[in-house]
Amino acid sequence: MTDPALRGGPGTPHTPRPRPAPPSPPAPLGEGGAELAVEGVGFGYPGRPVLRGVDLRIAPGELVALVGLNGCGKSTLLRLAAGLLRPSAGRVLLGGDDLARLPRRAVARRVALLHQSAPAVPGMTVRQLVRQGRYAARGPLGMLREGDDAVCRRAMADVGVAGWADRPVDSLSGGERQRVRLAMALAQDTRVLLLDEPTTYLDLRHQLEVLRTVVRLRAERGLTVVMVLHDLAHAARFAERLVALREGRVAADGPPAEVVTPGLLADVLGVAGRVGRDPEGGWPVCYPDHPITLESDNHFH
Numbered sequence: 001m002t003d004p005a006l007r008g009g010p011g012t013p014h015t016p017r018p019r020p021a022p023p024s025p026p027a028p029l030g031e032g033g034a035e036l037a038v039e040g041v042g043f044g045y046p047g048r049p050v051l052r053g054v055d056l057r058i059a060p061g062e063l064v065a066l067v068g069l070n071g072c073g074k075s076t077l078l079r080l081a082a083g084l085l086r087p088s089a090g091r092v093l094l095g096g097d098d099l100a101r102l103p104r105r106a107v108a109r110r111v112a113l114l115h116q117s118a119p120a121v122p123g124m125t126v127r128q129l130v131r132q133g134r135y136a137a138r139g140p141l142g143m144l145r146e147g148d149d150a151v152c153r154r155a156m157a158d159v160g161v162a163g164w165a166d167r168p169v170d171s172l173s174g175g176e177r178q179r180v181r182l183a184m185a186l187a188q189d190t191r192v193l194l195l196d197e198p199t200t201y202l203d204l205r206h207q208l209e210v211l212r213t214v215v216r217l218r219a220e221r222g223l224t225v226v227m228v229l230h231d232l233a234h235a236a237r238f239a240e241r242l243v244a245l246r247e248g249r250v251a252a253d254g255p256p257a258e259v260v261t262p263g264l265l266a267d268v269l270g271v272a273g274r275v276g277r278d279p280e281g282g283w284p285v286c287y288p289d290h291p292i293t294l295e296s297d298n299h300f301h
């Protein structure tokens, strides 16, 4: 039987509307109102070109899923958007401001990145780790300001980890730790949230909880969210826009209902399969069949 939470139809007790209407947009930002703009961005690690001519304009309050094969450049793109890497070509704009010209702390007050993985400092408690999310907001002496504790408590409550505040992070399971790291990103209290595989390590129930939390926070607080997801079913259901990368370029960009096609599965994700529609929610549902060889497989590493 299908889990009612997955069906998401009207009338089921645990099914908030899958894609709430976008919140009313905050004050216009930058050129064309984009909250985050990636313009002609190229980037490579030494001896390894990764991104080429990437253009993306993300409006305030948008919820975007970024998909693509392992190694196609998704995490690299998020790191560039968070100002942790500098593009070798093009530029990244945050609310119209070139990231290259903003001090690190100013960027961290405006954009938070949930990394794919980060080692826990031995003995550090959940509360201490989440407080690290406030580093950019701290005063000149590095002291937490009034209100910082409330922001941290709210972030922990948002992802249901408040009860573990005094537990050492290294005593938590992988999935529990993932939610704590999400709380740390939320504690930055930024308008833009970049989530690199936020559902990694989580069981299905917690995957749905986290994704619903993201949808809710975006609706309540007008957050702009870009999240890397490997689960195309979740990407198609929870995001209103799907961006697919192939070999460091944008291969598809649009509403899931338009973008998720057998062609996308084959050309971008290397899987032969069919695409249907959820009978109740209407979002695309994939039926992957078998992996296929891509042209790029010939020159894979």
Ligand SMILES: Nc1ncnc2c1ncn2[C@@H]1O[C@H](COP(=O)(O)OP(=O)(O)OP(=O)(O)O)[C@@H](O)[C@H]1O
Residues within 6 Å of the ligand: 045, 046, 048, 050, 068, 069, 070, 071, 072, 073, 074, 075, 076, 077
């Ligand atoms: N620090 C680094 N130094 C050198 N090469 C790197 C570094 N980080 C990533 N790469 C390489 O850059 C390419 C893109 O990596 P990236 O992590 O952006 O991919 P991804 O799409 O996020 O992959 P995945 O789905 O596996 O997380 C890969 O070929 C990877 O091996």
